[in-house]
Amino acid sequence: MKNNIDNIIEFLHGSNDFVVTSHVSPDGDNIGSTLGMYYSLKKLGKNVYYVLDDSAPLNLNFLVDGVKILKSSEFEQKDYSIIALDCGDKSRICLSDDIRDSAKTIICIDHHASNDAYGDLNYIDANASSTCELVYNLLVEFKNIKGLDLIDENIATALYTGLVTDTGNFAYSSTHPSSFEMAKELLLKGAKRDMIIQQVFQSNPYNYYKLLGEALNTLDIIDGKVASISITKEMLKNNTISFNDVDGITSYTRDIQGVEVGILLKEKKENEVKVSLRSKNYVDVSQIAQSFNGGGHVRAAGCTIYDSVENAKKKVLEAVLKTI
Template sequence: YNLLIEYEKKENINIIDEDIATCLYTGLVTDTGNFVYSNTHPSSFEMAKELLSKGAKKDTIIQKVFQSNPYNYYKLLGEALNTLDVVDGKIASITITKEMLKRNVISFNDVDGITPYTRDIEGVEVGILLKEKKENEVKISLRSKNYVDVSKIAKSFNGGGHIRAAGCTIYSSIEDAKKKIVEAVVKSIQGDKNE
């Protein structure tokens, strides 16, 4: 967005039409979680204002991105929520097995939207979604609210990400992966409290 604005000023032309504004606004709302995430800076709202004034189709974006999950997603969500586990009131995890994906006819890549259900529980600092890709390969998504740097935890398992959102893969059974990642999060929370 900023590059295009600078180019428009330099060349004295208008590049950002309705289609480009819509694409940029889509990126903005997905990166900020519809302006909920901590990376939402005041400049994000200024950008949104400008993109809307250039014709970004906000309602269409919100419907397609946030309000168009398939029925099978909700069937899986119900099953996944039954695996919800809370440790010490600060860590919550949900486990999705490959059998659950198969049973609900939903793709491995279509369930990342379940991750916030772990973090959004009152009192929980770190949310964990464990997704079994295949036997002995588990993708872990980590989210935190306030003080835990989940990128450090992910990095300890050869993963990466940001302070509040990160991920890694653990090559083990889903039960063992859960045990390892929860232990690492407990250590991190205890370390952060002691600092």
């Protein structure tokens, strides 16, 4: 069942025990949408558990400060439903297979075009700017149906964070008039815009820039249209910075005159490389990512390649150059 918001609202209203979660390698939309749902269910008096087997990046710690986030090994409930937010693939839900497979119901709320509607209940819109926009739409409709206005300052701040990160602070093509309307309403609800901008975009640690300098030395431009940067686990270790804290470097590959596709290769461990893909105008990078069992959006996608950084780069470049 896909995009029946009313059925999801009735399920949320009539059930009591929930796990909220998202995808591996958390980002702003991941954390923002999950927290928006978490706080909303708390306000409804539900038993809700935030389970995520990963850590938030440093620039998003301000959102999760004080929130109890469980690892799968710490979760002991037996009767629950899962709400998977911003997760385009069932296999990327960031908790144990046992917890996922034991859920009574899975609700999927997501905006990835590659999503195959794996939930028992689904709200999927690939045209939405962010999953936070879908959560916002759900809460607006909840108010219309149930007469309860759940959006407060905490929820507004969480949803605004996901909105601005997934739209590149309203610069990406995913930004629509509805995005600005949502932003206005969240600001009226008390979203802490200045704090969000400072924490997310203006608070990179010194070590980030040390790593950036080293990473830029790997910058490779092919045919003037494709650019790549590689980050090894040794580079992360030498600069004392976390794997989850350097995704912002991806934009440096795309933001070069004449470049259509940017590629960031980030080594997590030996023979495991996360690949982030970005495009400007005409290349659908989600199709490239899907060829490596990944996914995402037309202009922003990713995948994991289980090989060396050098071999992963060769494979991805071959696929991108065929598309170009």
